[in-house]
Amino acid sequence: MEEKVLHNPKIEDLSETKLVGFRVLCDSEQYLNEIPKAAQLLNERMNEIQQVTNSSVQYGAFVVDNYSETEDGYWICVQVNEYEDIPDDMVYLTIPPQRYAVGKHNGANYSIRDTYARLHAWIEKNGYERQLDKWHLERYHSWNNKDNLIIELLDTITES
Template sequence: MKYEKPGIKQLAEMTIVGFRVQCKGSHYIHEIPKASAELDRRKNEIGHLVSPLEQFGAFVVDEETAEEEGYWVGFPVHTLEKIPEGMVSLTIPAQTYASLPIAGNNEQIVPAYEFLQQWMEKHDYPRLLNKWHLEKYTKWDSADYVEVDLLDTTENKH
């Protein structure tokens, strides 16, 4: 797969409302799309959506606590009010990310991360494994074709 050139992005603090997925590592590739589809079906229950066209995934690579284990999939909200039944909220602090947009089968995500991480190493952007990493989806209705911006947390060098 040919990739666009990675870049660096700053994102402001964000609160997402959605589902937390917890399973064995090899099952995430199947469980995350299920949670994403259920979230899409129930998005009208979430108040104060920033955009119904952007779903975010969030995870910590090197979890330090049980509260950080798993993968969150959610929609960003302007204001957090009532959380719909069965859903959770997560606030991600403002952070700097190495970014790589990709489009294709969700099985392309792992090799794309490898490409992004090689670029980060080459350009002296350290991966911050104990911070929240994001995946910004703009197309997610089929695991066979997703559009996602991989956002690997790093340091702001400026």
């Protein structure tokens, strides 16, 4: 059996990130179906969002251990320079400056847990600690086919 490895993991510090898009809130087993639908809707309505920094990249945002209803769910968004004339049925979210361990996932959405498991092992091996109560990001470079995604997984960390 071929061993799956995490290729070229890295550490990345991001400044404040402003996001506009849709919040997906459903039963946990439905996210694999609902996130691609929201990503497609966001893509179709991109022209309604002002100040988009890069329309070819979408962001997923979530808190692993959310302790409030306002943090529950998954946000699928695009990054903006500033909030301006946000459509009524869209949401906005400001992610504070954070440090991330970054790994790349190429493949189906249902296999993303395997990539996360390898990233989490790399984090521990390299002396970092995951911050489960902070915002985590997924940077989508390809989202049109849920069986062939290209996503950078950004797991929030601190040095342990």
